[in-house]
Amino acid sequence: MVDVVPTLQALRPRDVSGRVAVVIDVLRATSTLVTALAAGAREVRPAATPREARVRYDRLAAARGGTEGLLLGGERMGLRIEGFDLGNSPLEYTPERVSGKTIFFTTTNGTRTLRRAAGTRTGGGGARRVLVAAFLNATAVAKEVLSAEGDVVLCCAGTRGGFSLEDILLAGFIAAHLERNAPFVFRDLARAAAALYRSMAGEDGRDLARAVAAADHARHLTALGFGDDIVLCATLDTTDIVPEYRRGRVVVP
Ligand code: MLT
Numbered sequence: 001m002v003d004v005v006p007t008l009q010a011l012r013p014r015d016v017s018g019r020v021a022v023v024i025d026v027l028r029a030t031s032t033l034v035t036a037l038a039a040g041a042r043e044v045r046p047a048a049t050p051r052e053a054r055v056r057y058d059r060l061a062a063a064r065g066g067t068e069g070l071l072l073g074g075e076r077m078g079l080r081i082e083g084f085d086l087g088n089s090p091l092e093y094t095p096e097r098v099s100g101k102t103i104f105f106t107t108t109n110g111t112r113t114l115r116r117a118a119g120t121r122t123g124g125g126g127a128r129r130v131l132v133a134a135f136l137n138a139t140a141v142a143k144e145v146l147s148a149e150g151d152v153v154l155c156c157a158g159t160r161g162g163f164s165l166e167d168i169l170l171a172g173f174i175a176a177h178l179e180r181n182a183p184f185v186f187r188d189l190a191r192a193a194a195a196l197y198r199s200m201a202g203e204d205g206r207d208l209a210r211a212v213a214a215a216d217h218a219r220h221l222t223a224l225g226f227g228d229d230i231v232l233c234a235t236l237d238t239t240d241i242v243p244e245y246r247r248g249r250v251v252v253p
Contacts (some may be wrong), residue, residue: 002150002178004171006187007158008113013125014154017233020115020148021117021127022141022174023245024134025157026166028088028226029110031134031233032073035090037252038136038239040099042069044250046111046129047071048072049079053104071098074106081106089229109157117155127153135170135208135233140192140240142177152178154190166213166233172197173236209234236253 004091005011024030033044047053047088053072061067073086073093080087086097088107105111127146133141145152156167172193175218178184179194186194201208212234221229241252 001188002154002175002184002190003158004154004168004175004193006156006163006168007161008109008116008155009158009161011113011116011155013119015121016117016127016153017125018128018154019151020129020131020145020156021112021118022131022152023114024154024167024170024190025107025110025113026134026170026212026233027159027164027221028090028229028233029107029157030132031136031229032088032090032093032107033105033132033213033250034134034136034239034241035112035232036093036098036103037243037250038072038241039093039095039097041093041101041236043240044103044105044243045248046114046245046250047074047104047106048112048115050076050084053106057104059233061178069101071101071103073103073113074111076108078226083241084142089226090232091228095227105112107178109159109196113155113157113249118245121246132243132245133170135173136237137243138170138173139237140242142174142181143225144180144242145174152184154193155219159217162216162219166212167226168193169197169201169211173201173205173224181236199214205236208236218252
């Protein structure tokens with residue numbers, strides 16, 4: 001069975017319980033996570049709030065006797081949080097900046113969706129596995145889902161409680177791949193997402209960048225000066241890593 005949950009707020013424990021969850025926040029949390037890990041970050045530890053990220057960072061720094069190898073990253077209102085090393089632009093997460101580092105990371109919707117899919121917020125009943133997807137690793141994620149077998153739920157973060165076009169398009173890309181390659185039963189929103197991807201991005205994805213750039217959140221980020229992020233986040237298959245959220249850490253297994 002393939003299902004899609006359109007927003008963080010719509011995600012209930014029973015949607016993911018015992019299933020493979022794929023967390024999607026194209027603009028920009030999961031694109032940034034994939035970029036950071038592809039650039040050689042050791043691990044990313046998602047936090048629900050800036051304060052939680054800071055407290056956990058300080059605790060680990062105290063235990064290690066220094067902040068060497070540790071970074072704080074994330075956004076509120078799209079912008080870098082005061083006192084943090086990095087914001088939520090994937091372009092900041094270069095190998096020079098993040099290679100070998102542990103990054104405490106918090107974003108408005110994306111990191112909360114990860115934790116909810118894993119059952120962190122609800123204290124259990126989470127997904128069997130939680131994979132992290134962006135267009136940057138979309139085909140690799142689709143192949144991993146096929147080899148993992150069992151039911152899959154594509155968990156879109158959305159933006160401020162609403163549906164995000166770019167997230168549904170990535171859910172549609174993955175759903176279309178699954179449709180072509182295995183006999184899954186599709187729930188309505190998965191079928192609709194696959195059809196939307198084909199109609200807006202084209203079977204070969206040639207119109208993907210244009211479709212993503214027209215999304216509400218893309219226009220908002222462009223107005224904030226992050227236009228280059230939109231281009232990067234709408235690029236297909238630049239890496240074949242499939243990050244996974246396990247026991248509070250996002251790692252490349
Ligand atoms: C989020 O998690 O809400 C987004 O990644 C926000 C952003 O684009 O910075």
